[in-house]
Amino acid sequence: MPNPSQKNKSGATAMSLLISSVSIIILAEVWMLLGFKIPIPFFDTATLYASEIKYLEDNNLSFYELAKYFTKISNEEGAEYAYNLLKIAPIPPNTDMHLLGHVVSDELYKQKGSEGIKICTPDFRNACSHSIVVGLLLEKGDSAMDEISEACRLAPGGRGAYTMCFHGLGHGVLAYSDYDMQDAVELCATTGTKEYLQREYIECVGGTVMEIVGGGFHNQELWQKKSDEYLSVSDPLYLCSKEIMPEIAQAQCYTYLTPHLFKRAGGSLSNLTPDVYERAFVYCEGIPKSEASLRASCYGGFGKEFVVLAKARDVRQIGNMTDEELAKVYEWCSLAPHSEGINACINTSAASIFWGGENEPVAVIKFCSIVEDTSIQQECFANLFNSVKYYINDLAYLENFCAKVPNNYKGTCEEKLVN
Numbered sequence: 001m002p003n004p005s006q007k008n009k010s011g012a013t014a015m016s017l018l019i020s021s022v023s024i025i026i027l028a029e030v031w032m033l034l035g036f037k038i039p040i041p042f043f044d045t046a047t048l049y050a051s052e053i054k055y056l057e058d059n060n061l062s063f064y065e066l067a068k069y070f071t072k073i074s075n076e077e078g079a080e081y082a083y084n085l086l087k088i089a090p091i092p093p094n095t096d097m098h099l100l101g102h103v104v105s106d107e108l109y110k111q112k113g114s115e116g117i118k119i120c121t122p123d124f125r126n127a128c129s130h131s132i133v134v135g136l137l138l139e140k141g142d143s144a145m146d147e148i149s150e151a152c153r154l155a156p157g158g159r160g161a162y163t164m165c166f167h168g169l170g171h172g173v174l175a176y177s178d179y180d181m182q183d184a185v186e187l188c189a190t191t192g193t194k195e196y197l198q199r200e201y202i203e204c205v206g207g208t209v210m211e212i213v214g215g216g217f218h219n220q221e222l223w224q225k226k227s228d229e230y231l232s233v234s235d236p237l238y239l240c241s242k243e244i245m246p247e248i249a250q251a252q253c254y255t256y257l258t259p260h261l262f263k264r265a266g267g268s269l270s271n272l273t274p275d276v277y278e279r280a281f282v283y284c285e286g287i288p289k290s291e292a293s294l295r296a297s298c299y300g301g302f303g304k305e306f307v308v309l310a311k312a313r314d315v316r317q318i319g320n321m322t323d324e325e326l327a328k329v330y331e332w333c334s335l336a337p338h339s340e341g342i343n344a345c346i347n348t349s350a351a352s353i354f355w356g357g358e359n360e361p362v363a364v365i366k367f368c369s370i371v372e373d374t375s376i377q378q379e380c381f382a383n384l385f386n387s388v389k390y391y392i393n394d395l396a397y398l399e400n401f402c403a404k405v406p407n408n409y410k411g412t413c414e415e416k417l418v419n
Contacts, residue, residue, distance in 0.1 A: 049085050057090050066095065067103045074107035080119050083108060087123055093312035094270070101127030109135030114151050116368070122157035122358045125315045129155040130168020130207075137172045139216070142187060149191070149200075157389045160356035160414050166191055166200040168223030170207020175218040181224035181244055184208045186408040189246075200247060205249035208240065209256040236264045237298075251297040254287075255348075258301035272309060277302065277336045285337070307352040308330045318352070320357030326353075326367045343376045349385050354384065357391040361401050369406055381409050385416050 052073065061069060072136040074082040082104045083241070091097065101124025108116040109132050120128030133151055136144045152165035170188060177183040185205055192201030211231055216223025229237050239260070240253035257268060260285045267276035284298035285364055333345035354366040368380035388401060395418070402413035 002066075011291065013072070037116070046158050049088065051087055054092060058183055059283050060092055063095055063100065066091065066100060070100065070104050074104055074111075079104060079108035079111050079116075082129065087316065089119075091314065093314070094396065097315045098125045098127050100124070102131050102270070103130030104128075106135065107229055114147060117151045117154045117156075120156050122147065123316060125355070126155065126157065126161065126164050126168060128257065129157075129161070130171065133169045134164055134172030134175075137176055140143075141176070142190075145190060150201075158290075161200045163203050165203075167203040167207040167210075168207075170204040171211040171215060172207075173204060174208040174211040174215070179212065179216075179219070180221050181208060181212060181226075181230060185246060186246075187250075202249050202252050204251040204367045206256050209253045213257065213260045226289065231260055235286070240294075240338055243266070247380060254284075254294055254297040255304065257298070257299040258305045262305075265396045274332060274335060277306075277332050279338045283342060284341065285374060295340065298318065298340070298342040299336055299344035302336070303333055303345040303347070303349030304352045306345070307349050318355065319363055321363045321367075323354065325370060326363065326370060329367065341372065342373075343379060346371060346376060349360075350380050350384055351387060354387055357388070357397075361388075362404060365401075365404055365406075381412075382406070385413055389417055 010376070016400050035248040056069075059065075070082050070086060075086065085101065086104055091100070103172055105116070105120070105124075105128040108119060108128065112119070114132060114136055117132045123344060129152070133148045134250045136148050136151065140147070148169060152162050154168075155165040157164070166188075167190070173187050174181070176186045177187060179320055185208065188204035188208065189201050192198035212223075212227055216227065230232075230244070235241070237254075237257070240250055242250070247255045249359065258280070260278055261280040262269060264283065265276050265279035267273070267280070281299065281302065284295055287295045287298055289295070305319075306329045308315060309319060310325040310332075311321055329349050330346070333342055333349060336345055348366055350364050353359060353367055354361065356379055364384060368384055371377040371380055388398065392398060392401075398417040402418055403409055405413050
């Protein structure tokens with residue numbers, strides 16, 4: 001039984017905690033009354049967003065309903081609030097989370113301009129930084145290119161965040177150019193630098209290709225007209241031909257052409273099936289065998305899509321892919337007509353899962369490990385090690401990474417990344 005002094009101490013402690021709690025609540029209320037937002041994580045996120053999470057759990061919203069809902073939240077609570085909600089929100093499977101990230105981030109640009117880049121995170125596959133630079137271009141025109149480059153240097157994420165920012169810009173460049181691919185490619189060319197081996201230019205062109213294949217949100221009618229012009233010709237690979245695409249950007253074009261090939265193979269992007277993948281793969285055979293790198297880009301583009309499709313388009317969770325989901329990607333890559341195509345698809349899948357080190361490495365290590373063909377598995381790990389070496393310079397990360405790879409690759413991993 002506690003003595004009186006212990007009782008007094010316990011009572012004093014309880015009273016102190018109560019006073020502290022009340023003080024925090026009062027402070028928070030005063031803070032809000034003064035017009036300030038409560039910073040996250042001031043409260044537990046589940047508590048902070050409890051009403052929104054319950055609403056989303058209770059209603060199976062379509063993409064357009066979700067876009068409308070998150071736009072409303074952005075206007076009422078602020079785009080930063082909506083952006084952080086989207087990170088944890090329960091969203092129906094097969095909702096395009098990258099595109100939904102753009103919806104909220106477009107509102108962020110409207111509210112904060114280029115300063116919004118400081119709120120962005122790498123979530124949603126860099127949708128936020130993409131929206132900021134597209135907003136700058138559409139608001140200020142090509143005179144904003146220097147400001148856009150500076151914004152991209154602030155893009156959150158690892159070593160690849162800066163150049164990937166220009167992929168997002170490419171979407172806006174095409175809209176700004178009235179969906180004329182040649183004009184858009186010329187404007188993208190002005191972004192390239194020697195420092196990054198013209199990678200800004202190449203990524204920008206990739207964004208224009210992705211936009212003409214499946215965008216049009218800025219002007220649906222004009223986009224449809226120009227999309228038909230570039231994509232409805234008899235040759236499904238026409239968009240990436242030298243007639244339209246400069247040689248430096250052809251490989252990137254093929255990487256982002258895949259959804260168009262799915263449609264040409266008779267598929268519906270909302271309900272794709274393995275038989276569509278198998279038919280679509282064959283289009284890559286239209287690239288001469290002498291153009292090995294372009295063929296690899298064409299086949300590799302499928303891997304990029306398969307990773308997102310296997311995860312029901314929830315790009316927030318790529319780093320947490322299950323064994324079953326990873327097996328699906330491998331199975332779909334194996335539908336390519338030969339080992340050349342399978343190899344390219346698997347390597348790009350691995351790169352997409354790793355995503356420049358933004359995702360936890362366990363999933364990509366598992367993915368390379370399930371590849372049955374020894375030579376393809378070896379190349380999967382070799383390319384993965386090269387990616388890790390390029391993107392990561394944290395010794396503790398590298399040691400931990402090598403500790404997780406299969407025993408027969410540990411020595412190579414440590415020699416390349418640690419020693």
